Amino acid sequence: MTEDHRAFADSVARFFAEEFEPNREQWTEDGMIPRSFWEQAGELGVLGATIPEEYGGLGLSRHFDTVSYLEQTKAGDSGWGLSVHNIATHYILAFGTEDQKHRWLPKLATGEHIAAIAMTEPGTGSDLQAVKTTAIKDGNEYVINGSKTFITNGASADILVLVAKTDAKAKSKGVSLLIVETADLDGYSVGRKLKKMGMKRNDTAELAFDDVRVPQTALLGSEEGQGFYQLMKQLPWERLLLGYMALGASQCALKVTLEYVRERKAFGKRVMDFQNTRFKLAEAATKIELLSAFLDTCLDELEEGKLTPEKAAMAKWWGSQTQCEIVDECLQLHGGYGYMSEYLISELYADARVQKIYGGTNEIMKELIARSLDID
Structure with a gap:
């Protein structure tokens, strides 16, 4: 800094x-x-x-x-x-x-x-090659049909980065990205605002496209079939920032827990004065320092154009795993109050769980890392 x-x-x-x-x-x-x-x-x-x-x-x-x-x-x-x-x-x-x-x-x-990324579809999850939303040329326009789900900023988005197939028969080479402006767009509709376990202030929505027409200038870049390549090129940064979000949330969890255990008393003394409490907080502080150092190394490599996909995957899965471990331990130190919505640790706990799922599940992150090890 x-x-x-x-x-x-x-x-x-x-x-x-x-x-x-x-x-x-x-x-x-x-x-x-x-x-x-x-x-x-x-x-x-x-x-x-x-x-x-x-x-x-x-x-x-x-x-x-x-x-x-x-x-x-x-x-x-x-x-x-x-x-x-x-x-x-x-x-x-x-x-x-x-x-x-x-x-x-x-x-x-x-x-x-406000922008959103319309990527995930019902039934496809992390498999971007299997998207079913199509954008087919018709004259000087693309005609879009399909649906998306779990779209962050979906209900408020003015601009969508839309993942669609411009060649429905091809796999990765048939994927393109289009920039779709949603205002007064015939055939476009926002469905349900989805209710979630956590991140409740976020408008996560379903989107539908029924013969939506956009100009060919909506194609991101100047060549069809580049969408999968474009997505893969940006993923290291996306996964690294998820690591940083995990770091910030972990720091917040430690801060509010320190404040709580210094004030809360049990059996005639502060919760902070119990050895178990002190050891758990020491573990959390150490994990935070280690995660911070690793992420900063990754960020320097990103700026130098040297961050590999597998190292970004390490940042994402290790960061989110560390976050979930720290928040869980911090909630435990709050006792029953940690389960109450009025305490911030409760929100941090509910918000943390999805970190191991979006941006590519942690299982996929481990697979990416493992593949990089299988080299003679």
Whole structure:
């Protein structure tokens, strides 16, 4: 963390303390973060930190996005779909034409437009080659048919990075990404806002496409069949940021648990004074330090273009596993109060579980790592 990183972190932390924390309970009940919060984040530079200045951003390194994810999760939130918005932004930045970048990135940087990634489908899960949503050329348009589920920011999205088959007969080479603007789009509909175990402030929705027509300029890049390649190129960053979100949530869990055990008494003394408590907290603090050091190494390698898919997979699965272990132990130290919704540790526990599932399940992460070891 340089002085610039710390200054940015302080700014983001104040933003969450002043604008998010007073509204935590209401937004949880609403199941959605209001658009005004997105726009405030845009004004602060959180949404456009890594977008080049020529496209309306601040032109900073991805270290600054990392700072935002850490401050969000250290504040005890993982419901706001910031990471998905920024991942979608990076697809356009990495693979879009100049026209596409100038058209969409400025609005994504300010929060005028909210982005989602329409990838997962009922029955396909992590198997991106098996998507059934199609985008077939008809004149100068694509006609889209299909459905998506578990879409973060789905109900509020103005822009979708849509994974579809432009060649239904091909496997990975038939996958393309399209940028779909949802406003007044005939045939497009948002279905149920899904009820989840955790991340209740996030509007996770089902999407449907019934003969939706978009111009051919919606194709991300200039060539069909590049979608699978584009997805694979971005996955190391996506999986690394999940590791950082796990780190921030773990730091938050340790912080609130320290506060609790210093005040709570049992059998005539502070819970903090029991050896078991001290040992469990010592273990958590050590795991956090080890995870932080590994993630920072990965981030440096990412910036140098050296981060391998298998090392990013390590960051994702180890980070999420560590998070779940730490949050579970911290909840245990809260006793019965840890099971009560009014205590933040309860929310952290419910939010943590999905970390081992999305972004590629931890079982798939281990398979990717194992394949890299099977080399003569």
